[in-house]
């Protein structure tokens with residue numbers, strides 16, 4: 001990796017990328033000797049705005065809190081963003097390998113071969129590939145180009161075949177069962193079946209133990225003028241109470257956008273009651289310090305929080321960590337928690353906006369559909385890019401490697417619970433009133449709902465704190 005040691009070299013680097021650097025930002029880069037990883041500053045936000053201010057630097061490079069002293073391991077996402085070809089290749093290889101492993105466990109995919117050997121064979125072939133493009137032939141069939149690590153092939157999915165109505169997204173990894181064309185012309189596969197990694201059907205064991213609840217809230221937006229503070233406080237008070245259900249709450253998850261932040265969108269200052277993000281976290285800390293100490297609280301960042309925007313997002317800085325009591329654990333986004341033998345997948349949910357655009361019938365009101373399409377693809381952001389900035393690091397953290405028992409997400413301010421093949425999921429309710437943007441989009445959020453999952457049974461409880 002190149003080292004940019006002095007002012008001239010650093011300035012030249014950014015000028016070549018078409019990025020303007022504020023004098024303050026340049027001083028910090030020089031002062032903190034950050035020349036060796038300035039590639040990491042080229043986030044999508046920076047590339048889009050063409051400008052880096054001191055505030056942006058704070059946002060991108062804020063050091064994550066150390067992860068010691070916990071009973072499970074918390075990964076530290078790569079802080080450096082290097083958009084070299086090798087990094088991208090490494091990222092997609094990781095995605096491909098992980099998903100291939102899942103797909104080939106399916107009985108339908110027994111005897112999977114590589115694309116290059118499939119091209120040499122005759123009769124039925126089974127291959128796994130990442131979708132590089134999709135189109136429609138003039139006869140209305142689907143044409144999908146897939147790639148594995150060494151080769152690529154065109155797959156034709158004829159009208160009427162199993163899976164023809166499925167939405168195939170670029171960058172998703174799928175299995176194909178079909179037959180390869182004969183003759184000397186360029187080989188194609190005529191697909192009989194599309195095999196997704198998907199969630200295997202399972203029977204959920206109902207235990208007859210006392211309920212143990214994990215409570216879920218998201219998108220609290222503390223600091224915003226539209227934060228529903230009274231309702232949030234009332235919810236905390238209820239958790240503190242000795243009611244039958246609240247007594248059984250042992251865990252609580254805050255899945256991102258816990259504060260409103262600053263500089264997230266133009267003119268945000270006008271919508272803020274508290275301008276300083278650190279004071280916003282202080283207020284959040286005050287509010288949740290009322291939660292009994294024996295309830296373990298997990299907080300992950302979202303796109304409004306003061307960490308870098310591209311995912312995977314690191315945990316909050318040590319400065320913020322210190323504001324919270326010892327029952328609070330900070331997590332990166334995304335993250336899988338293992339609680340009482342159950343897998344709880346947490347993801348703030350930025351890719352839901354992309355899924356709404358890509359999946360017909362999915363919208364803010366029917367967000368469960370988008371969530372289920374994510375689960376079927378075993379990937380939290382199946383389409384790379386779009387509205388979800390992702391660091392192309394060597395490990396793809398968005399692959400859903402283990403089948404979750406519970407999937408908690410947020411971001412879009414809907415509230416929806418569901419069950420997909422035994423995976424209970426929620427798009428957690430927000431604690432912010434309708435914003436101007438949502439008004440413009442004609443979307444009414446469903447705020448101030450607390451969702452409780454019982455870790456010992458299939459039951460989900462919802463409590464509404466509105467009004």
Ligand SMILES: [Fe+2]
Nearest residue numbers: 257302303411
């Ligand atoms: Fe968000």
